[in-house]
Amino acid sequence: MAEEGAERAGGAGGASVSDARMETLAHHRGCIDRIDRTIVALLAERVRLGMALGDLKRELRLPLRSDAREAEVLTRVRAAAGGALSSQSAMRIFSAIIAETSAAQEHVHD
Secondary structure, X not given: OHHHHHHHOOXXXXXXXXXXXXXXXXXXXXXXXXXXXXXXXXHHHHHHHHHHHHHHHHHOOOOOOOHHHHHHHHHHHHHHOEOOEOHHHHHHHHXXXXXXXXXXXXXXXX
């Protein structure tokens, strides 16, 4: 009985199970790191496009923010969310993304 408990805790033969789980942990963390880099690159691209749109809106003498456009974006986000990402979480995330893009548009000429 004591040997069985030691094996489950990482003793005789249990180390390989623990090592495999640690490898899985490291793999998942690596995947998350890769995804995070991709998200940051996409956010930077979104902000760059938002700044270009801000310049165009200034030329056209249009308001920088459009409640209708923001609602349209959030509606698409709500519809696209699913699985592990709830629509409420997606809406909070994209509300912050919209706010940061708008802030970049407003401060481009400061």
